[in-house]
Amino acid sequence: MQYYSLHNPEYKVSFETAVTEGMAPDKGLYFPETIPQLDAAFLENIHQYSDQEIGYQVIKAFVGDEIPEDKLREIVAATLHFPFPIQKVSRASYALELFHGPTLAFKDVGARFMAGCLGHFRRNAKKPVTVLVATSGDTGAAVASGFYNVPGVEVVILYPSRMVSTLQEKQLTSLGGNIQALEVLGTFDDCQRIVKTAFLDQELQAKRPLTSANSINVARWLPQMFYYFIAYKQMKAAHPNIVFSVPSGNFGNICAGMMAAAIGLPVAHFIAATNVNDTIPRFMQSGKYEPGRAVPTLSNAMDVADPSNFVRILELYGKNFPQLAASMSSYSFNDKETARVMERVWKESHYMLDPHGAVGYLGLQKYLAEDPDITGVFLETAHPVKFEDTAPKNIRDDIHTPSKVMSLYGKEKSSIVVAADYQVVKKTLMHLEFRNSELSH
Numbered sequence: 001m002q003y004y005s006l007h008n009p010e011y012k013v014s015f016e017t018a019v020t021e022g023m024a025p026d027k028g029l030y031f032p033e034t035i036p037q038l039d040a041a042f043l044e045n046i047h048q049y050s051d052q053e054i055g056y057q058v059i060k061a062f063v064g065d066e067i068p069e070d071k072l073r074e075i076v077a078a079t080l081h082f083p084f085p086i087q088k089v090s091r092a093s094y095a096l097e098l099f100h101g102p103t104l105a106f107k108d109v110g111a112r113f114m115a116g117c118l119g120h121f122r123r124n125a126k127k128p129v130t131v132l133v134a135t136s137g138d139t140g141a142a143v144a145s146g147f148y149n150v151p152g153v154e155v156v157i158l159y160p161s162r163m164v165s166t167l168q169e170k171q172l173t174s175l176g177g178n179i180q181a182l183e184v185l186g187t188f189d190d191c192q193r194i195v196k197t198a199f200l201d202q203e204l205q206a207k208r209p210l211t212s213a214n215s216i217n218v219a220r221w222l223p224q225m226f227y228y229f230i231a232y233k234q235m236k237a238a239h240p241n242i243v244f245s246v247p248s249g250n251f252g253n254i255c256a257g258m259m260a261a262a263i264g265l266p267v268a269h270f271i272a273a274t275n276v277n278d279t280i281p282r283f284m285q286s287g288k289y290e291p292g293r294a295v296p297t298l299s300n301a302m303d304v305a306d307p308s309n310f311v312r313i314l315e316l317y318g319k320n321f322p323q324l325a326a327s328m329s330s331y332s333f334n335d336k337e338t339a340r341v342m343e344r345v346w347k348e349s350h351y352m353l354d355p356h357g358a359v360g361y362l363g364l365q366k367y368l369a370e371d372p373d374i375t376g377v378f379l380e381t382a383h384p385v386k387f388e389d390t391a392p393k394n395i396r397d398d399i400h401t402p403s404k405v406m407s408l409y410g411k412e413k414s415s416i417v418v419a420a421d422y423q424v425v426k427k428t429l430m431h432l433e434f435r436n437s438e439l440s441h
């Protein structure tokens with residue numbers, strides 16, 4: 001499969017180049033040249049397939065012959081080695097739980113798949129490549145866990161000191177091996193600025209080749225299709241015609257759902273639910289794309305004003321606004337509504353939402369009010385324990401702490417503290433030795 005730059009359809013690269021580069025040199029996002037079509041028989045018989053088989057069937061055309069079949073199957077199996085259960089929450093409303101992976105959020109799926117692909121492509125490289133990421137919490141944890149012990153790959157994570165939760169910090173700093181955390185005395189924006197500067201630094205790149213594990217990478221975006229099919233497999237017998245409500249920030253997750261529909265998954269409708277960072281709900285109302293500034297909210301992984309993946313959604317719909325509007329509704333909700341629904345759902349259904357899933361649930365309820373004959377699945381994108389600190393006080397103690405989290409609290413933190421200054425970080429990167437460097441060669 002070839003991928004073209006959304007800034008220039010003439011510029012095409014292989015899957016390997018798209019994964020290794022992340023973004024085209026003209027800063028365009030990569031997009032598959034053709035939309036493959038799944039066999040009708042596969043969808044008909046989907047209940048007979050394992051999750052791993054579904055994943056392989058869904059992704060194989062997007063990879064083509066660039067990864068041998070047995071290797072690709074192995075990568076998919078390592079990506080989908082945890083369950084994706086569906087729980088009924090209230091009338092016609094089901095939660096698709098995406099938080100049973102190692103770092104308790106759906107980003108594990110994309111990060112693990114990308115790690116497998118990059119590890120494969122780098123298998124004969126002489127020098128290790130360094131994945132450099134800035135994180136405000138969730139992404140760095142998923143990337144660290146996904147790339148842990150992948151040969152030929154070293155990972156450096158920049159995170160803002162004292163601005164991630166205790167749990168997130170443990171996830172970023174306790175792995176060791178080929179993972180190194182830099183604790184930056186500054187903000188997330190400082191971390192991002194430093195990472196961007198590093199990618200442009202020829203001297204640093206010569207010493208330590210860098211790559212990004214950014215969420216726009218096709219190897220993080222496309223595997224997110226897997227769980228839409230896995231949800232369909234579980235729902236099909238009773239509810240063949242479902243709507244998906246997706247709590248959205250950068251719009252990668254919902255865009256993967258739309259790609260799943262484009263290759264053949266039956267989906268009645270998509271709901272893009274946002275917090276008060278409502279650029280897309282406003283766009284769907286007015287047809288005008290006017291990103292403001294990001295505002296902090298309870299669902300902080302969705303505090304995005306200018307969602308990078310939205311251009312891929314426009315591409316999928318051929319920039320045809322009426323067709324997009326017929327397939328997707330978009331609503332925004334504030335923190336008060338989010339907290340209130342978390343309390344109400346706990347009280348009435350004994351189901352604990354996290355703030356992101358709560359926004360997805362609210363989106364679904366709004367749509368159900370318009371079309372009561374439909375059945376909906378909302379994506380529960382993170383385990384509520386990840387956002388325990390900001391959960392409404394009167395339900396906070398009811399949040400269950402999984403055992404794998406308990407053991408994390410006991411682990412030792414290891415980070416290098418650096419000033420929010422590019423030259424300081426550069427010097428650290430030039431001299432960084434990984435403690436377990438035999439893993440990386």
Ligand SMILES: *Cc1c(COP(=O)(O)O)cnc(C)c1O
Pocket residue numbers: 105106107138247248249250251252253254301302356381382
């Ligand atoms: C990243 C994230 C989102 C937003 O997903 P996008 O693909 O950026 O729209 C939602 N919920 C959680 C918990 C996240 O970590």
